[in-house]
Every structure is written in C-alpha cells, then in structure tokens.
Amino acid sequence: MTDSPLWKLGRVVLVVVVVVAALMWLVAQVPALNPFTTETKDRTGPALLQSVRDLSQYHAAEGDFQVVVDVEHDVAWVPGFIAGSRALFVAHGSVSAYIDFGTLSDEALTVDEERKTVEVRLPDPKLAKPNIDQEHTYLYSQDRGAWDRVKSLFEESDQREFYVLAEKRIGDAAKEAGLTVRAERNTRQMLTGMFTSLGYKPRFPADDNA
Incomplete structure (x- = not known):
C-alpha cells in the first residue's frame, strides 16, 4: 500500500512544500537572496500650475x-x-x-x-x-x-x-x-x-x- 502511486505523489508534494517553505524562510531572513525584489522608480512629471487665487x-x-x-x-x-x-x-x-x-x-x-x-x-x-x-x-x-x-x-x-x-x-x-x-x-x-x-x-x- 505504501508503494501505491497516490502515496508516491503525496510524498513528492510534501517534499516540494517543505522545500518551498524552507526557501521562503531563507529569503525572508536574507533579503539579498530574493531574486524577485521590488524596485521602485518614480517617473512622475513636474506639477503643473493650473490656477492662482488671491x-x-x-x-x-x-x-x-x-x-x-x-x-x-x-x-x-x-x-x-x-x-x-x-x-x-x-x-x-x-x-x-x-x-x-x-x-x-x-x-x-x-x-x-x-x-x-x-x-x-x-x-x-x-x-x-x-x-x-x-x-x-x-x-x-x-x-x-x-x-x-x-x-x-x-x-x-x-x-x-x-x-x-x-x-x-x-x-x-x-x-x-x-x-x-x-x-x-x-x-x-x-x-x-x-x-x-x-x-x-x-x-x-x-x-x-x-
């Protein structure tokens, strides 16, 4: 029963989950290892004067x-x-x-x-x-x-x-x-x-x- 295809698939999924969780924990501890870091670029143009009021x-x-x-x-x-x-x-x-x-x-x-x-x-x-x-x-x-x-x-x-x-x-x-x-x-x-x-x-x- 332990050698059934369903059991093998379950073990593979479990290993993948453990590996992914370990990688996420490692990236959280060492941000420099994260290949998907977000870079912010400000491309906002200058403000335009639309009106002046006294x-x-x-x-x-x-x-x-x-x-x-x-x-x-x-x-x-x-x-x-x-x-x-x-x-x-x-x-x-x-x-x-x-x-x-x-x-x-x-x-x-x-x-x-x-x-x-x-x-x-x-x-x-x-x-x-x-x-x-x-x-x-x-x-x-x-x-x-x-x-x-x-x-x-x-x-x-x-x-x-x-x-x-x-x-x-x-x-x-x-x-x-x-x-x-x-x-x-x-x-x-x-x-x-x-x-x-x-x-x-x-x-x-x-x-x-x-």
Whole structure:
C-alpha cells in the first residue's frame, strides 16, 4: 500500500512544500537572496500650475486633532471568520479658524478723524476644511473574513471611507473646541495693534452688546 502511486505523489508534494517553505524562510531572513525584489522608480512629471487665487483670509487659530476610526462591516447570517471586516484607522489632522476679509463691505470700517477712532465690524469667523496629516495617518489594523481576504487579492485597497469618516469626526471636534471664538479674539488683537500703531483707537461694536 505504501508503494501505491497516490502515496508516491503525496510524498513528492510534501517534499516540494517543505522545500518551498524552507526557501521562503531563507529569503525572508536574507533579503539579498530574493531574486524577485521590488524596485521602485518614480517617473512622475513636474506639477503643473493650473490656477492662482488671491487669498483674503486671516487664519487666526488652529487646532490639532487625532481620531481612531473604528469601522466594522458585518454580513447578515454569516460568521465573521467567513465574511466581514473590521478596521482601526488612526488619523491626525488640523483645522484652522479664519476671518474672511474679502467679505468686508464699505460700512465695515467707520473712521472718526477728530476722535482718532475706528469702528470695525468683522464678519463671523469660519472653520476651514480639516487638513489630514498624511505622514501620521495610517491603517492600524484590519481583520477580515476568509472571503474578504480572497477578494482583496483582486481589488485595489480603497481607504476613502476611512478618510471621509476621519474628516467628519475631526470637523465635529473642531466645532466643539471653541476655535472660532479664539480666532475672533486673535483677529481683534491683531487689528488693535495695527490701528494703534497708526494712531487710532479701534472699537468693535459686538463688544458693546456683550
């Protein structure tokens, strides 16, 4: 029975598997022995200027944020080890608060030359779009079922979902961080210093209603 063709074939397959496993282990220990090493060549051309815009925004405050995005996809009635996935995505980003001077009307400044005062009506501060720090943002872990692992061999990795959720969470946190209040205060301090150096005393009408 031990000399049957099936048994001989099994022994050959076993030897091949052992040899391949040994070679893979050796290559992993000594990368220089790997004949299939990957060489990266950057053939990207220079960036092309498509448009230029004049900016009139004074960014007066900025907050740095970190969020861990925890996303799980379950398939109904299917165990997780067969289908489904869960990923932990660590995102770092910043949000700035600014005053848009481009929206100032002619009535925004009222100058009294006799009293040497200037009344300033500032527009409401706004929050800029979250800026994700690519260098410090990464996929921390990802657990996938067998079916999802097979699919990943034939599909490109797409992390857009994680970035969209990270931007939303960071944007929500920025709204609660009081950045707009700080931006307005810093802008007033900047304008106060500028007008004072010109010999004028600034006044902000919103302060009178506080």
